[in-house]
Amino acid sequence: MEGVQLNMVSRERLDRMASMEKLRMIIDEVKSGRIIVLESGLSPEEEAKLIEMTMVEIDHEKFVGIEVETYRQKTGSFLGRLFGKPKGRLTVIGPANRLETLHRQSDFITAMVKFED
């Protein structure tokens, strides 16, 4: 059966994982052509690290990068920003040749999942 596998990772599972563990999992899954949905997303630092790791993994043939769909982080209180760990929001990550952003607003995202040519 043709299709694209979608892996959904719960907040609890993400909370148990170290940053590098999460990022490695995302890269490995996405490089295998799967789309991954993170219930609680990534912190801004993790997002930057994910871009960095993606750049290292691009081989210019099979893997050309990732597409990330997520909303902006909510700005917390001053104390929350100082002491709290930034929490990401629902995030969908896929291979750039499979997942395409069509339209993005602050509170609404339209994306398309493409099957292989």
Place this chain on the structure above:
Amino acid sequence: MGLILRLKRRFGFIFKWFFKKDKMRIGIYGPPNAGKTTLANRILRDWTGDIMGSASEVPHETRRSRLREGVRIEVDGKSLDLDIIDTPGLATKIDFHEFLKYGLDETEAKRRAKEATEGVIEAIKWLDDLDGILLVMDSADDPFTQVNVTVVGNIEARNLPLLIVANKIDLPAASPARIKSAFPQHPVVPISALKGLNIDSLYKSLADRFG
């Protein structure tokens, strides 16, 4: 992430308040083709007489970060000393096929793509060594890109001052208001770095934000 690194990022700005530097190190960030190098060239031409580097319509023209030290900007009797870093365009994907559309041959396109990936990594690494950010966006493009969201999120997490530059206001489709509504908690300055439109307002905002 290490606790010490996280604390340094969280509380670094407090030390910066007390031990204010004579010079601010400002990074120019944004997606490819937003006009980062054109803006860097405009600032340098206006205040030092030279330029940072060449700009092009082909994405990822800047593939190495470039540092220009000791740029003095004077506005309304206030002077501001800056080290300016022009960074390569940030992206989550780099496909060499995109460069073929601009007439590059495959070898050249692949070389450019490889250098562009290295440039993105370099730009991200610079985030840890900056005192402030100019985030350049194309006013005619959708501001809700992952790159913009990631850069803004990282700057907020580091508590660094941010000034958003809504560039290319000379284009018919430009809508700086869309950028303002996308990032309402940060100052936005609409300009055209290419045509020099509203540049004095940018310098005033630079002095207010980073001075």
